[in-house]
Amino acid sequence: MSIKSVSAKLFAKYIVSKTKKWSQNPGATQQQVFEYLISKAEKTRFGQDHDFKAINSYEAFKKNVPIRDYEQLKPYVEEVVAGKKDILWPGLPEYFAKTSGTTSGAKYIPITAESMPMHVNAARDAILHYIADTGKSDFVDGKMIFLQGSPELQVKNGIKTGRLSGIVAHYVPGYLQRNRMPSWETNCIDDWETKVDAIVEETHDKNMTVISGIPSWVQMYFERLKAKRKQPVGDIFPNFELFIYGGVNYEPYRKKFENLIGRGVDSIELYPASEGFFAFQDSQSEKGMLLLLNSGIFYEFVKADSFFDENPERLSITQVELGVNYVMIISTTAGLWAYNVGDTILFTSLKPYRVVVTGRIKHFISAFGEHVIGKEVEEALSAAAQQHQVQVSEFTVAPQINPASGLPYHEWFIEFEREPQDFDAFAKAIDENLQKQNSYYYDLIVGNVLRRLEIRKIPNGGFNNYMKSQGKLGGQNKLPRLSNDRKIAEALEQLNF
Missing domain, CATH: 3.30.300 (GMP Synthetase; Chain A, domain 3)
Known part of the structure; x- marks a missing residue:
């Protein structure tokens, strides 16, 4: 066992102990996040418009701040995009995560200096929880591939703009840089087919141990690897043992993946979005992903079957129940307030709070x-x-x-x-x-x-x-x-x- 592998186990133990502290005190953890958000944004345009100075409880927050989706929050976002400071959050955001708009063109989701580390740390902590849960850590010595968008960013009124995966690529920790693949140049290729072919050429003879990406894209990578080498992926990469994914349900792909790989591999499910990193799978034996209550996000929940009522009941984390389909509402250190992400979730555990994503509030x-x-x-x-x-x-x-x-x-x-x-x-x-x-x-x-x-x-x-x-x-x-x-x-x- 290498020094790096031993160090990973020790670090994992430390992170899991920190997780236990806040996960065992969910109400207090969320209250602390709530109070910080309100006090920090009190003097912003949004805070003044919604009288944050008078908000001293969750009940007051619900009265002052209605639930909004992107279109309803857009007037504020457009001011931020125009380069105006102190609109949704103090100062200007570090980045805009540009996403495909499903209603009216591109969306610009702000990412601030305070929210950015939450994206990076959550992905790191997901791997560390896997190490602590399974005792496996040798994979840290091998090569790791992250299939993602181009890290090349544009600048809009002084703010760097791009896809979330491309932004996160700039924050890969130094201790992973030597292990990380593909190369920066390959990652910057825009055409996906060309990019996959280049990734295959770069990786087919390497000691790949961790592969991460949206299942549909990874499947294409696996198929081209197999076509090139005329071998199952598991034979090409005998030490490949961990698949990390998010964005879509893996289950429909699992059988296909096992056929392509030639064997089963462990997997970690993540729940990232441009608006925040919400949850990750912390256990190989428990169903659902650990909801991240200490990551600068205050969560609210509305029962999906009553969401379109005139005044649906809004619930805090301590009020939710098992087996109920909820629409998830967030307020964040990026300046999103009572924001409807559009996802529906269901709690599989309340000690700690674990969720599965059940879909979107609208058919999709x-x-x-x-x-x-x-x-x-x-x-x-x-x-x-x-x-x-x-x-x-x-x-x-x-x-x-x-x-x-x-x-x-x-x-x-x-x-x-x-x-x-x-x-x-x-x-x-x-x-x-x-x-x-x-x-x-x-x-x-x-x-x-x-x-x-x-x-x-x-x-x-x-x-x-x-x-x-x-x-x-x-x-x-x-x-x-x-x-x-x-x-x-x-x-x-x-x-x-």
Whole structure:
């Protein structure tokens, strides 16, 4: 065992002991975060607009600060983007994490000098908790690959701007730099296919022990490795023992990964976002991820089934229950206040607080990290239908993760009033319209992670038959436009259309 491996175990023990202190006192930990946030931002524009000076309790905060999503917070964000100081948080942010907007263009999520270390430390602590939990640490001596966005950043009114993964790449600790792959030059390649090929060339003969990334992208890397070496990934990298992932559910990919690798490997699930690093898997035996209550984020929760009520009840961490689907609301050291991230979560444990991500508050598809929402598919279909003089009576969309052959794709189940003359051209038009709206989907198509959508024709009355078979025909029941699994798709298939 190397000095580095021994040191990692000692450091892991120290970090886990710190985690236990705050996780065993969740209410006090969150109260401390809450008080700090309010006092720190009291003199900001947002703090003055919402009378932070008078907020002396969580109840007062709820009265003064309504829940907002990005669009509702956007007037404040735009002032920050314009270079104005002391708007949402004292001074200016260090970075903007630029994300694909699902409603109106790009989003600029501020990252401040206080919030940035939380992203870095959480990723580090996830690995250290794994070491403490399993006793495994030899992997720290091998090479580690992080499949991520380009670290090249733009500057907007003096503030560096880029994708979160590219920003975080600037903060890889010095003790990991020698182990880290791919090279900086390769990481800066924009074209994903070119980048993956370069990563394969750089890594196929190295002692890779840790691989991290979104499962759909890592799968593509594994497939190209296997094609080059004509061996399972586990034989190419005999010491590969840890896969770290986030962004999408790994379970649909697990069997495929084990086939590509040739064996099982341990995995760590992370819950990072541009808005904050919320949780990580702290145990290989317990379900869920440890919610990070001491990382500059104050959490609130609203039951998902009442979220769209006029005045839904807002709950603090000490008020939540097991097995309830909640919308997660955050206030942070980056200046996000009662901010609706859009995710829904469920608690699997209250001692400590562990969560699983159950989806989005609105219907969506993100089986591959594409974050496609209802508005986007509806507009893509509408534009294509107008272009091809088609009339659609009903439709729903589902991911096809494991097709019989070829790349995965989105499968569109459509019932027509008037069919297209050319189904292939119609499918292409829908796909191109969707790519224009959603840059994540575009990247997946261009990167050959997904192939173009396919249309499955449903006969007249087919969706009514489906709703009837589910006991949901008529009344207030609505067919979801899209879903992140194939439950509806499989039910439709069983009707033998």
